[in-house]
Amino acid sequence: MSKFQQFEEEEQDGYLKIDQYNEKNVERIAEHYTDILQAIGEDPSREGLIKTPERVAKALQFLTHGYDVDAAELLRGAMFEEEYSQMVVVKDIEVYSMCEHHMLPFFGKAHIAYIPNGHIVGLSKIPRVVDVFARRLQVQERLTNEIRDCIQETLKPAGVAVVIECKHMCMAMRGVQKQNSVTTTSAFTGAFQNDVTRSEFLRLITASLG
Numbered sequence: 001m002s003k004f005q006q007f008e009e010e011e012q013d014g015y016l017k018i019d020q021y022n023e024k025n026v027e028r029i030a031e032h033y034t035d036i037l038q039a040i041g042e043d044p045s046r047e048g049l050i051k052t053p054e055r056v057a058k059a060l061q062f063l064t065h066g067y068d069v070d071a072a073e074l075l076r077g078a079m080f081e082e083e084y085s086q087m088v089v090v091k092d093i094e095v096y097s098m099c100e101h102h103m104l105p106f107f108g109k110a111h112i113a114y115i116p117n118g119h120i121v122g123l124s125k126i127p128r129v130v131d132v133f134a135r136r137l138q139v140q141e142r143l144t145n146e147i148r149d150c151i152q153e154t155l156k157p158a159g160v161a162v163v164i165e166c167k168h169m170c171m172a173m174r175g176v177q178k179q180n181s182v183t184t185t186s187a188f189t190g191a192f193q194n195d196v197t198r199s200e201f202l203r204l205i206t207a208s209l210g
Contacts, residue, residue: 020061064136071128071132071150086116087114093109095164095166098137099139102174107167109165110147111162113201113204114160115192116157116158140185144186147164148161148162159197161188162187162188167182
């Protein structure tokens, strides 16, 4: 059963925002966060914190909703036969995820390319695949490989390339406290293991169209 059982609807700037959550999980997580607030020396009963455990519980469900989505099924739902065999690049895809070691955010951009081998996929599905895997507790290295493998195994293209660049709050806010460091990871299959093809991809993701 999906963890999402309840719905909250809210009108914001003309758009209907719909949040989904499991009420039992909200109550369970909120209870723990009430204890956490007390453990760090706060008073969970004061005005500003009364609803904080519930808010955090709902936020965590949203930030980890990728566990309930099948990324391969998303791709299969928008695959089309097409005799196009040149590189398809989707760059500057926003990435928001949570480090599994400290449960602090890391965020940045993903750049993805594939070379079709009989099938293409709706372009919006590439960012959706990124979101599915990013909305889980992650490490950037695994996230990069999961995106690559999902596209390769589902579309079976001639090759897939993934580069992710992120800032990690576990490095900026604690630990070494280096605010300007960026972590880059990459993963390649097939044709992108060739130096010439990989170089073309890297040139395209760093080029400005302006």
